Amino acid sequence: MRKTKFVAIVLLLALFIPFLQGCGPKATGENGQGKEPEKPTEIHIGVYEPMTGASASGGQMTWEGIQLANEMHPEVLGQTVRLHLEDNKTDKTEAANAVTRLIDQKNVVAIIGSYGSSLSIAGGEVAKNKEIPVVGCSPTNPLVTQDNPYYFRVCFIDPFQGKVMAKYASENLNAKTAVIIRNVQDDYAVGLANYFKEAFIQLTGDDKCVLAELEYNTGDQDFTAQLTQTASLAPDVVFAPGNYGDSALMIRQARSLKITAPFLGGDTWEAPEFIEIGGVDVEGATLSTHYSVQATGTDASKAFVDAYKAKYNKEPNAFAALGYDAYLMILDAIKRANSAEPAAIRDALAGTKDFKGVTGTITMDENRDANKSAVILQVKDGAFQYLTTVEPF
Amino acid sequence: MSRHLKRDLVILVCVALVVAWANGDLKDLLGIPGWQSYAVRIINMCAINAVLALSLNLVNGFTGQFSLGHAGFMALGAYTTALLTMDMAAKDRVFFMTPLVEPLRNLTLPFLPALVLAGIVAGLFSLLVGVPALRLRGDYLGIATLGFAEIIRLIIQNVRKVTNGALGLKGIPPVVNLWWTLGSAFVCYLMLRNFLASSYGRAFKSIRENETAAQAMGIDLFKHKLLSFFISSFWAGVGGGLLASLLTTIDPVQFKFPLTFQVLLTVVLGGMGSLSGSIIAAGIVTYLMEFLRVVEETHYWGSITIPGIPGLRMVIFSLALVVVVVWYPKGLMGDRELTVAGIKGVLGRVRQRLRIKGGRPA
Structure with a gap:
């Protein structure tokens, strides 16, 4: 009995082997000069996003935006665009595997992704070797596009976001001093805090305007130590970039410790959970982000908002809008290049100028980063309210 | 012979x-x-996972010590390899916020010495934790090693002058190819196999079976446990180094506890105390996770579109695990090894049975 089971298992596993071998050569053939020239009716675009794991909510929102864009614009150059989604499980190894699979087995000509800068860096290395262009939706770390001529993005980068908040603090709030509380485990928070500090020192002209840089770790529940120190320093503002859950909890505790200074943060705060957790205490919290429904003026963005509400029955947030823009920017590049060859798409993407996206007008700079405006939101009456738009400076 | x-x-x-x-x-x-x-890429990952599973099996399966610190040793190996193989220009580009400390900034080694050093660094740290922690037994050792791995990760996260903190490293030279990964797995397997056949290996197994009895037979428990721990961590470091070079980018978040758990899962699936089981399980787990992507993908068949369900492969994978645990509580191989003679024996018995079945009607 044991033996038959063993044989059964071995046979079952043996069944899997032909799949790998069968997939291999066949797909290579297609990738070469086999089928592609004969049947140019479809263009394949890959998507790799964290659909499961720690960043799942971000990946899913982005995917919604991409899907919507594909439904509204399913064709380019008279060919149908096919989307292929691979989950990267919020894991670097999986991200690299996913991109390899998209390129080798799905024959994609361009890729969209990924939420999370470290995932994008891992995937980008593969795409660079394979010379397939990638458009990132929301990876804001400067390292993502560095040394990678095949990686582009539709979002602004952390240095700009840091500068925007520093400018807002010093010009709109007249702040002279600040305390930074950041999550040391989060590359995004560390980067943003660093750029905020640089810009704030420059704007105030005072080397000591940042009174303290305090740190915490992901999953911390108690911020009393950092907040007591903050209270004793009495800064004009507190800059606390981090994930929405941790930050909301921190602001609640700050208010109970009678800290009245306004809290400033970045685009990761923009989640309904931020207000759910924070309640009345996060009223007045201010953040910079990519996009706001209330700020939109162009026809394209109105069409997007209406279509999104009709399809998903909720308000679109920045990540969905960025996914939408990434898809349309690739389509725009294919149109301008008049070709669906990866090399031609890459060159066209690099030349993107004044692309009218939902999240703003996008121009690619020499580092393949988007040069575009940021939006400042504030929590008011239990909702994110649009305050102002900051143009690149 | x-x-x-x-x-x-x-x-x-x-x-x-x-x-x-x-x-x-x-x-x-x-x-x-x-x-x-x-x-x-899949074969590369299979080989790296095999190295990791083999090394964890030495401590958990053969010596019977419940260690959960693998991710920490991998992180040490990965960072050592990365920092030693990146050239100065690449380091300067990555460390744009806090510059790298001086001797490391100028230092660039070829891949092989860097990989060996990665193993040695991980091994030395294992001695550091092993000396106090190996006095503990069972679950307590597991908790201590788990804690140690987290400490390593937190240190990496905070010593920005050396590790670039949460920003991670990018642009690690992609030296690794099939020769490196399969070669490492092969050397690791040979070394462990020969080692386990030696008197040390027998001592390890006796410690697993009964510590008190082993001690009564004159085996120095502490020395042997420490040796087992050192070799295991050495190969964990090498595995981490290979992973770093394959991905060309690493960051501290990668080396959280779930990574240890993934390796432990492979070891248990293959069989605690079976080298060939670890290799087979590493291959199956790695391949299955990629193969199952089929169920998550959208399929376009002409005008028909079948949407995929993200996350479904984890469900199927867990179901497969449940089946294995129910049928094979000791893992696929238990503590047996796959040998040429063994395969011949099974084939011979199958052939014999077929002959008997074929012969009966006539």
Whole structure:
């Protein structure tokens, strides 16, 4: 009995082997000069996003935006665009595997992704070797596009976001001093805090305007130590970039410790959970982000908002809008290049100028980063309210 | 004996030829293209996971010490390899916020010494934790080693001058190919197999079976546990180094506890105390996770579109695990090994049974 089971298992596993071998050569053939020239009716675009794991909510929102864009614009150059989604499980190894699979087995000509800068860096290395262009939706770390001529993005980068908040603090709030509380485990928070500090020192002209840089770790529940120190320093503002859950909890505790200074943060705060957790205490919290429904003026963005509400029955947030823009920017590049060859798409993407996206007008700079405006939101009456738009400076 | 040696050599040469083919080395010589990079990547991951599973099996399966610190040692190996192989220009680009400390900034080594050093660094740290922690037994040792791995990760996260903190590293030279990964797995397997056949290996197993009895037989428990821990961590470091070079980018978040758990899962699936089981399980787990992507993908069949369900492969994978645990509580191989003689025996018995069945009606 044991033996038959063993044989059964071995046979079952043996069944899997032909799949790998069968997939291999066949797909290579297609990738070469086999089928592609004969049947140019479809263009394949890959998507790799964290659909499961720690960043799942971000990946899913982005995917919604991409899907919507594909439904509204399913064709380019008279060919149908096919989307292929691979989950990267919020894991670097999986991200690299996913991109390899998209390129080798799905024959994609361009890729969209990924939420999370470290995932994008891992995937980008593969795409660079394979010379397939990638458009990132929301990876804001400067390292993502560095040394990678095949990686582009539709979002602004952390240095700009840091500068925007520093400018807002010093010009709109007249702040002279600040305390930074950041999550040391989060590359995004560390980067943003660093750029905020640089810009704030420059704007105030005072080397000591940042009174303290305090740190915490992901999953911390108690911020009393950092907040007591903050209270004793009495800064004009507190800059606390981090994930929405941790930050909301921190602001609640700050208010109970009678800290009245306004809290400033970045685009990761923009989640309904931020207000759910924070309640009345996060009223007045201010953040910079990519996009706001209330700020939109162009026809394209109105069409997007209406279509999104009709399809998903909720308000679109920045990540969905960025996914939408990434898809349309690739389509725009294919149109301008008049070709669906990866090399031609890459060159066209690099030349993107004044692309009218939902999240703003996008121009690619020499580092393949988007040069575009940021939006400042504030929590008011239990909702994110649009305050102002900051143009690149 | 000489007959076996000849047989082993023939097998080795055949395998080497296939690896050369897969790796694309025959392209220039004979014009035969290498395998698809996706297949090569999966084989690379299989080999790296095999190294990790083998090394964890030495401590958990053969010596019977419940260690959960693998991710920490991998992180040490990965960072050592990365910092030693990146050139100065690449380091300067990555460390744009806090510059790298001086001796490390200028230091660039070839891959092999860097990889060996990665193993040694991980091994030395294992002694550091092993000396106090190996006095503990069972669950307590597990908790202590788990804590140690987290400490390593937190240190990496905070010592920005050396590790670039949460921003991680990018642009690690992609030296690793099939020769490196399969070669490391092969050397690791050979070393552990021969080691386990030696008196040390027998001492390890006796410690696993009964510590008190082993001690009564004159085995120095502490020395042997520490040795087992050192070798295990050495290979964990090498595995981490290989992973770093394969991905060309690492960050501290990668080396959280779930990574240890993934390796432990492979070990348990293959069988605690079976080297070949670990290798087989590493292959199955790695391949299955990629193969199951089929169920998550959208399929376009002409005008028909079948949407995929993200996350479904984890469900199927867990179900497969449940099946294995129910049928094979000791893992696929238990504590047995897969040998040429064993395969011949099974085939012979199958043939015999078929002959009997075929013979009966006549």
